[in-house]
Amino acid sequence: MxxxxxxxxTILSDQGPSALVKGSWLIDMLAENGHxxxxxxxxxxxxxxxxxxWDLRQLNSLDxxxxxxxxxxxxxxxxDNIQLHDTHKILFERLAHVQALPxxxxxxxxxxxxxxxxxLALNFAxxxxxxxxxxxxxxxxLGRLIRHPLQGPWKEISANVYRTxxxxxxxxxxxxxxxxxxxxxxxxxxxxxxxGDLFIVNLLGISIIRELGPMLAAILIxxxxxxxxxxxxxxxxxxxxxxxxxxxxxxxxxxxxxxxxIALTITMPLIIIWTDVMALIGGALSAQVILDMSPGYFLHxxxxxxxxANYWIGLSKGIVFGLLIGLVACHYGLRIKPxxxxxGLGTTSSVVVSITTxxxxxxxxxxxxxxxxx
Numbered sequence: 001m002x003x004x005x006x007x008x009x010t011i012l013s014d015q016g017p018s019a020l021v022k023g024s025w026l027i028d029m030l031a032e033n034g035h036x037x038x039x040x041x042x043x044x045x046x047x048x049x050x051x052x053x054w055d056l057r058q059l060n061s062l063d064x065x066x067x068x069x070x071x072x073x074x075x076x077x078x079x080d081n082i083q084l085h086d087t088h089k090i091l092f093e094r095l096a097h098v099q100a101l102p103x104x105x106x107x108x109x110x111x112x113x114x115x116x117x118x119x120l121a122l123n124f125a126x127x128x129x130x131x132x133x134x135x136x137x138x139x140x141x142l143g144r145l146i147r148h149p150l151q152g153p154w155k156e157i158s159a160n161v162y163r164t165x166x167x168x169x170x171x172x173x174x175x176x177x178x179x180x181x182x183x184x185x186x187x188x189x190x191x192x193x194x195x196g197d198l199f200i201v202n203l204l205g206i207s208i209i210r211e212l213g214p215m216l217a218a219i220l221i222x223x224x225x226x227x228x229x230x231x232x233x234x235x236x237x238x239x240x241x242x243x244x245x246x247x248x249x250x251x252x253x254x255x256x257x258x259x260x261x262i263a264l265t266i267t268m269p270l271i272i273i274w275t276d277v278m279a280l281i282g283g284a285l286s287a288q289v290i291l292d293m294s295p296g297y298f299l300h301x302x303x304x305x306x307x308x309a310n311y312w313i314g315l316s317k318g319i320v321f322g323l324l325i326g327l328v329a330c331h332y333g334l335r336i337k338p339x340x341x342x343x344g345l346g347t348t349s350s351v352v353v354s355i356t357t358x359x360x361x362x363x364x365x366x367x368x369x370x371x372x373x374x
Contacts, residue, residue: 005060007035009042018053019046025059025066036069043073056084067091131331134257138327141251141258153259160263164225165270172220176275179216180208180282188290197291201298204283205306206374213276214314215362218321221264221271222354226329229260230350233333234343242334252334261326268322269315276314309372317365321358328354 007023007030023029030036046052056062071092076099078092145152187203233256236242245252284298332350336342 005029006032007039007066009039011046017049017051018055020058021054021056021070022058022060024061025069026061026063027065030066030069040069040073043069047073047075051081052079053081054079054083056082056088059085059088062088062091064091064095067095071095127331130335131327134253134327134331134334137253138258138261141254144254145258153255156255156259157262160259161267163228164221164260164263165267168221168224168267168271169274171224172217172271172275173278175216175220176213176278177282179212180204180279180284181286183207183212183279184283184286185290188287192291197293198301200283200287200291200293201301202305204280204287205302206310208279208283209276209306209314210310210374211362213279214272214317214321215358216279217268217271217275217318218325218358219355221268221322222325222329222358223351225264226325226354227347227351229326229329230333230336230347231343233330234336234346237334237336238338238340238343240338257330260330261323264322264326265319266322268325269318272314272318307373310374313365313369313372317362320361320365324357324361325354328357 005023007025008021010020010022012018012020030039067088076096078096084092184200184204188197188200191197191200191203233242236256242252245255280298280302284293284295287293287298288295329350332346332353336346
């Protein structure tokens with residue numbers, strides 16, 4: 001076995017200038033004690049001597065790194081005067097062959113003018129299909145719950161009702177009260193100028209019970225509870241808990257998705273009633289200050305101003321809004337990839353899409369019940 005020696009480059013001038021290459025030009029030998037830097041500096045100085053004779057017959061070992069070091073100093077071609085073994089010559093010929101290979105040019109794909117629009121449309125269609133599949137699975141899970149009610153996830157449903165309903169009472173009460181005060185103050189000032197003080201009950205009652213109450217509650221629940229549901233499912237995806245549930249044979253839809261959607265469908269109408277009450281209280285208090293209208297008179301005129309049909313329209317909106325928020329939140333939670341960046345983007349997308357979906361659904365309600373008198 002040939003002993004490995006340190007690489008060296010010696011300049012001889014006995015029979016004309018020549019370079020004697022000796023030792024082991026291997027990566028581990030070149031990396032020791034800065035041999036590579038020293039040899040590279042010598043090779044750069046020898047580039048100014050094109051007629052130099054090269055003697056590589058005393059090379060013990062040569063790898064691609066050492067060959068590349070010499071090949072670059074030769075301007076990537078064999079010198080006119082060179083002596084070397086056939087095994088080493090094959091290595092340099094391989095470097096010459098690789099150098100002759102053409103470098104493929106990466107051409108940027110030309111995107112059609114409507115290509116991005118098409119991708120957005122396709123992405124939207126995929127989301128719609130996935131939500132429809134989730135809705136279908138929810139229907140099947142509800143059928144299973146009806147057939148076997150004792151096996152239902154009642155603890156999960158109760159826990160989600162507490163988190164999405166009871167814990168949201170404070171923020172919805174505060175926002176509803178302030179909205180009622182602001183709306184009553186703005187409309188009261190205008191009605192007072194035209195002598196229509198009594199119509200403030202009609203304006204507040206219709207706007208809050210039929211439109212503002214359901215919309216306000218849905219937006220708050222989408223931002224609060226919808227994001228929490230998406231983040232919870234996303235964390236379970238990141239920590240591979242969902243995969244573990246599937247491995248153990250636990251149905252994810254029956255144990256995770258259905259309780260959350262049922263809880264939101266139950267709590268949204270209740271939250272809407274709560275928000276309506278607080279907004280009307282704020283409006284009545286503001287009306288007493290602005291128009292000197294007693295809260296008793298406000299309460300007495302409210303049933304005459306708002307029909308029962310408008311009240312039921314508001315509650316039906318709550319059921320639909322709760323279902324939509326739950327489906328969208330669960331959909332984005334299940335689509336989160338196992339990384340933290342996807343978790344943040346998924347949660348943000350869930351809130352934005354939930355609010356947008358609620359607004360679109362409210363527009364459909366306005367068209368559908370346009371003939372219902374106010």
